[in-house]
Amino acid sequence: MSVFILRRMLQSVFVMVAMAVIVFFGIHFVGDPVYMFVSPDMDQADIEQVTRALGLDRPIWEQFWAFVTSALQGDLGQSFVFGEPALGLILERMPATLELAFAALFLAVVLGLPLGLYAGLYPDSGVSKTIMAGSILGFSLPTFWVGIMMIMVFAVILGWLPSTGRGETVDVLGVELSFFTLDGLSHLALPALNLALLKISLVIRLTRAGTREAMLQDYIKFARAKGLSRSRIVGVHLLKNILIPVVTVLGLEFGSLVAFSVVTETIFAWPGMGKLLIESIQQLDRPVIVAYLMMIVVVFVVINLLVDIVYSVLDPRVRLGDRGN
Amino acid sequence: MTSITAPLVRALACAACSAVALAAPATAEDLTIGVASEATSIDPHFHNLGPNNQLSFMIYDRLANPDDRQNFKPGLAVSWQPVNDTTWEFKLREGVTFHDGSPFTADDVICTFERAPNVPNSPAGFGTYIKGKTFEKIDDFTVHVKTEAPYPLMVNDLGNVAIISDEKGCSGTTQDFNDGVASVGTGPFKFVEYVPGDRIVLAANADYWGGAPIWETVTLKPIKAGPSRVAALLAGDVDLISGVPTTDIATLKARDDVTLSQGVSNRVIYLHIDQFRENSPFVKANGGGDIENPLMDQRVRKAISKAISRELIRDRVMEGLSIPAGQLLPEGFFGVSENLQPEPYDPEGAKALLAAAGVPDGFELTIHGPNDRYLNDAKIVEAIAQMLNRIGIKAQVETMPRSVYFSRASSGADGLPEFSLILVGWGAGSGEASSPLRALIASYDKDKGMGTANRGRYSNPEVDAVIEEALSEVDDEKRADLLARATEMAIEDLAIIPIHYQVNTWASKKGLSYIPRTDEYTLAQGVVKD
Numbered sequence: 001m002s003v004f005i006l007r008r009m010l011q012s013v014f015v016m017v018a019m020a021v022i023v024f025f026g027i028h029f030v031g032d033p034v035y036m037f038v039s040p041d042m043d044q045a046d047i048e049q050v051t052r053a054l055g056l057d058r059p060i061w062e063q064f065w066a067f068v069t070s071a072l073q074g075d076l077g078q079s080f081v082f083g084e085p086a087l088g089l090i091l092e093r094m095p096a097t098l099e100l101a102f103a104a105l106f107l108a109v110v111l112g113l114p115l116g117l118y119a120g121l122y123p124d125s126g127v128s129k130t131i132m133a134g135s136i137l138g139f140s141l142p143t144f145w146v147g148i149m150m151i152m153v154f155a156v157i158l159g160w161l162p163s164t165g166r167g168e169t170v171d172v173l174g175v176e177l178s179f180f181t182l183d184g185l186s187h188l189a190l191p192a193l194n195l196a197l198l199k200i201s202l203v204i205r206l207t208r209a210g211t212r213e214a215m216l217q218d219y220i221k222f223a224r225a226k227g228l229s230r231s232r233i234v235g236v237h238l239l240k241n242i243l244i245p246v247v248t249v250l251g252l253e254f255g256s257l258v259a260f261s262v263v264t265e266t267i268f269a270w271p272g273m274g275k276l277l278i279e280s281i282q283q284l285d286r287p288v289i290v291a292y293l294m295m296i297v298v299v300f301v302v303i304n305l306l307v308d309i310v311y312s313v314l315d316p317r318v319r320l321g322d323r324g325n
Numbered sequence: 326m327t328s329i330t331a332p333l334v335r336a337l338a339c340a341a342c343s344a345v346a347l348a349a350p351a352t353a354e355d356l357t358i359g360v361a362s363e364a365t366s367i368d369p370h371f372h373n374l375g376p377n378n379q380l381s382f383m384i385y386d387r388l389a390n391p392d393d394r395q396n397f398k399p400g401l402a403v404s405w406q407p408v409n410d411t412t413w414e415f416k417l418r419e420g421v422t423f424h425d426g427s428p429f430t431a432d433d434v435i436c437t438f439e440r441a442p443n444v445p446n447s448p449a450g451f452g453t454y455i456k457g458k459t460f461e462k463i464d465d466f467t468v469h470v471k472t473e474a475p476y477p478l479m480v481n482d483l484g485n486v487a488i489i490s491d492e493k494g495c496s497g498t499t500q501d502f503n504d505g506v507a508s509v510g511t512g513p514f515k516f517v518e519y520v521p522g523d524r525i526v527l528a529a530n531a532d533y534w535g536g537a538p539i540w541e542t543v544t545l546k547p548i549k550a551g552p553s554r555v556a557a558l559l560a561g562d563v564d565l566i567s568g569v570p571t572t573d574i575a576t577l578k579a580r581d582d583v584t585l586s587q588g589v590s591n592r593v594i595y596l597h598i599d600q601f602r603e604n605s606p607f608v609k610a611n612g613g614g615d616i617e618n619p620l621m622d623q624r625v626r627k628a629i630s631k632a633i634s635r636e637l638i639r640d641r642v643m644e645g646l647s648i649p650a651g652q653l654l655p656e657g658f659f660g661v662s663e664n665l666q667p668e669p670y671d672p673e674g675a676k677a678l679l680a681a682a683g684v685p686d687g688f689e690l691t692i693h694g695p696n697d698r699y700l701n702d703a704k705i706v707e708a709i710a711q712m713l714n715r716i717g718i719k720a721q722v723e724t725m726p727r728s729v730y731f732s733r734a735s736s737g738a739d740g741l742p743e744f745s746l747i748l749v750g751w752g753a754g755s756g757e758a759s760s761p762l763r764a765l766i767a768s769y770d771k772d773k774g775m776g777t778a779n780r781g782r783y784s785n786p787e788v789d790a791v792i793e794e795a796l797s798e799v800d801d802e803k804r805a806d807l808l809a810r811a812t813e814m815a816i817e818d819l820a821i822i823p824i825h826y827q828v829n830t831w832a833s834k835k836g837l838s839y840i841p842r843t844d845e846y847t848l849a850q851g852v853v854k855d
Contacts, residue, residue: 031730031732032736033728034732036727036731037448039373040764041454041764043453046449046452050449093522151560156559156560159560159561162562163562164556165524165546166523269546269549269553272522282727284728
C-alpha cells in the first residue's frame with residue numbers, strides 16, 4: 001500500500017505545480033487589482049505608488065517566481081485587501097466551513113441511508129416512490145433558490161430559525177465551534193440542510209440502487225437460507241457491501257462541500273472560506289484566490305488518500321490487489 | 326443572482342405580510358445593523374475604503390466631522406481659519422477624552438497625521454489627504470497646517486482622516502487595532518469585538534462630547550446578498566439594513582411593519598465619451614467598416630444626451646429611485662450651478678443634430694458598463710442602448726464585473742482607456758464640486774494629478790484654467806462661483822453626459838428610521854427612534 005500512496009503523492013506534486021501555473025497566470029489576465037483598491041480621490045502618482053507597494057509593477061514571471069519561492073517556505077503571500085497572510089485568513093475561516101460541511105455530511109448519512117435502504121427494500125411501496133420523487137427535487141432545484149425559500153419559510157414566515165450568521169460559538173481546543181450551543185445549532189440548521197440537500201438525494205439513490213442489486217445476490221440468498229434474521233442480513237451483510245460506493249462518493253463530495261460551499265455561505269452570510277473566496281474574486285485579491293485554490297488541491301489529494309484507506313478496510317480485496325502490484 | 330431572487334422575495338414577502346409581525350429584539354437599546362459590505366480592518370488608516378470609513382465614523386472623530394449632507398461641522402476642532410495664504414489654524418476641542426480615559430490634545434493630532442500615510446501593507450491609505458502639508462503644534466489645543474500654495478480644501482481633506490490616540494494608536498500595528506488593543510477613539514461608540522466575516526460589536530461611549538448615543542450596543546452584521554439582507558430584516562434578525570435592492574422596495578413599502586428611509590447620494594451616474602481618438606475602437610460605420618470617430622463632434626454628443634429619457638430610466642429601471650441629473654452633483658452641494666437642468670428627452674431634436682453632424686443614418690456603437698457596481702448598472706446601460714437605437718445609432722451592450730471593467734476602462738492593452746462610450750459613477754468624497762471636476766473633467770495630466778478618472782480624455786484648456794483657479798481660491802463665495810462656472814462650461818461642451826443621481830434606501834423595523842447620508846454610509850448614530 002505504501003508504494004501505492006507514494007506514487008499518488010508524486011502525482012499530486014505534479015498536479016500542484018500545474019495548478020499553480022494555471023491559477024497564477026489565469027488570475028493575472030482578469031484585470032488590474034489596483035483599480036479595485038484605490039480611493040477615487042487618489043491621483044495618478046498615488047495609484048502608481050500603490051502599484052509598486054503591492055509589487056504589481058513587476059513583470060508577471062517575476063511575480064510568479066517570488067510566489068513560488070515563498071510558497072516553498074510555506075508563505076502563500078499577503079492579502080491585498082486585508083494586509084494579512086492569505087493562508088492565515090483562509091485558515092481562520094476554515095472551522096466555520098468545515099463545521100458546515102460536516103453537518104451537511106452528517107445529515108446526508110443519517111437521512112439518506114435509511115431512506116435509501118427503505119426505498120431499496122420496498123421498491124413498490126408508495127412511501128418509496130415519494131422518497132424517490134423527493135430525491136429528484138433535491139437534485140434539480142438550484143441551491144440558492146432553495147436557500148432563499150428556506151429563509152422565507154423557516155425564518156421569515158414561521159420565525160423558528162435565524163436567517164443569517166453563525167450565532168454563539170464555543171472555544172474547543174482553540175477552534176470556535178457552534179455545534180455545542182443551542183443558538184449555534186439553530187444558526188447551523190438551515191445552511192447545513194441547504195448544503196446537504198443534494199448529498200441526501202445522492203445517498204438515497206446510491207443506497208437504493210446498491211440495495212436492490214445486492215438483494216438478488218447469492219450471498220443474501222444464502223444468508224436467508226441459513227435462517228439469519230432479516231435485520232442481521234440487512235444490517236450486516238447488505239449494508240457492509242453497499243457502503244463502499246457510498247463512502248467513495250461521499251469522500252469526494254465532502255471535498256466539494258468544503259471547497260465550494262460558496263452559494264450557501266453567501267445566502268446565509270455564513271462566515272466561512274467560501275464567502276471569503278467569492279469576495280476575494282470580486283475584489284481581485286489575487287494572493288487569497290491563489291492560496292485558496294492551492295489549498296483546495298491539497299484537500300482533494302488528502303481526501304482521495306483517506307478514501308482509499310477506508311476503502312481497503314471495507315473491502316480487503318483492494319489491499320490484496322495492491323500487494324499484487 | 327440578485328435579480329433572479331429578488332422578485333421571489335417580493336412575492337413571498339407579500340404573501341407573508343398579513344400573517345407575520347416582526348420578532349422583537351432583545352432590548353430596546355440594542356441595535357443590529359445588516360450592512361451590505363464589511364470593513365476589512367478596524368485600523369482607521371489601513372484602507373481608504375467605504376466600509377472601513379463607515380466603521381471608523383462610529384469609533385473615531387475627525388477634526389471636522391461631515392454631517393449627513395457632507396457639510397463639515399466642528400469635530401475635534403472647534404474652529405478653523407486661514408491665518409495667512411498658506412497657513413490654516415485649527416483650534417481643538419478641550420475636555421475630550423479617548424475611550425481609555427486619556428485626554429485629547431494636539432499631540433494626538435500631530436501623531437495621527439504622521440501615521441496615517443505610513444501604514445504597512447496598506448492597499449491604499451490616506452496619504453492623498455496629507456501630502457504637501459506640514460503640521461505644527463502651537464500649544465496643547467492649537468495646530469497650524471502649512472502648505473506651499475493657497476489650499477482651500479484643507480478642511481475637506483483633513484475631515485477624512487480619523488484622529489487616533491497618541492498613547493495607544495499611533496504606535497499600534499493594524500493587528501493591534503483588529504485585536505482591540507489600539508482601537509481607541511473619541512467617537513460615540515467604543516470598539517468591543519471583531520469577528521471577521523461575522524460581526525463587529527460596538528458599545529456606547531457614555532462620555533461622548535457630542536452627547537451619549539441612544540444605543541447601548543451596536544452589532545454590525547455583514548450580509549452581502551441583497552435578498553438575504555431583506556430576509557434578515559423581515560425575520561427580525563437585524564433592525565436595520567442598508568442597500569435595499571430596488572426590486573424589493575415596492576414590497577417593503579406596502580408592509581406596515583417596515584420603515585423605509587431614502588435620500589439622494591453624492592453619486593452621479595454618467596456616460597464618459599471617447600473624444601480623443603480619431604478612430605474609436607468600439608465605434609464603427611454602419612455595416613462594420615471604420616469611421617472617423619463621430620463622438621468628437623459636439624452635436625453627436627448632444628444628440629446622445631437628448632436621446633436619453635432620464636425620466637423613463639427613473640420610472641422603469643430605478644423604481645423611482647433616481648433623480649435626473651444635469652450636472653455633477655445634486656442641488657444643495659457646494660459649487661453646483663443653478664443654471665443647469667437635466668437635458669429634456671427630445672428624439673426628434675437628436676435626429677436633427679445627427680443629420681447636421683453628417684451622420685443622419687447613425688453608426689454602430691458598443692456601450693460598456695459594469696454589472697455589479699452601481700444600482701441597476703447593467704439595466705441602465707441596456708435602456709440607454711435601446712434609446713440610442715431609436716435615433717438611429719445601432720448600439721450594442723457589453724457589461725462585465727467591475728474587477729474586469731475598471732482596469733480596461735482606465736487603461737487597456739496600450740495604456741489608454743479601452744472603450745468608446747461607458748457608464749460610470751462618481752461620488753464626491755470631498756462633498757463639493759471640485760472633486761468630480763478635477764477627476765473627470767480636467768485634462769488628463771499625470772504629473773499634476775488631474776483628470777485621474779477622465780476616461781473619455783476630454784480636454785479643454787479654458788475649463789482647466791477655471792478649475793485650477795478654483796482650486797487655489799480660498800474665498801468660499803468666489804470658489805463656489807468658479808466651480809459652478811467650470812461645471813457649466815464642461816456640461817455645455819458635453820464633456821460627460823450626466824444620467825442621474827442615485828437615491829439610496831435603508832429599511833428598518835417599525836419604530837426606527839435612518840437619517841440618510843449623501844456619502845451612503847450607514848452609521849449607528851444616524852439610527853433614530855420615531
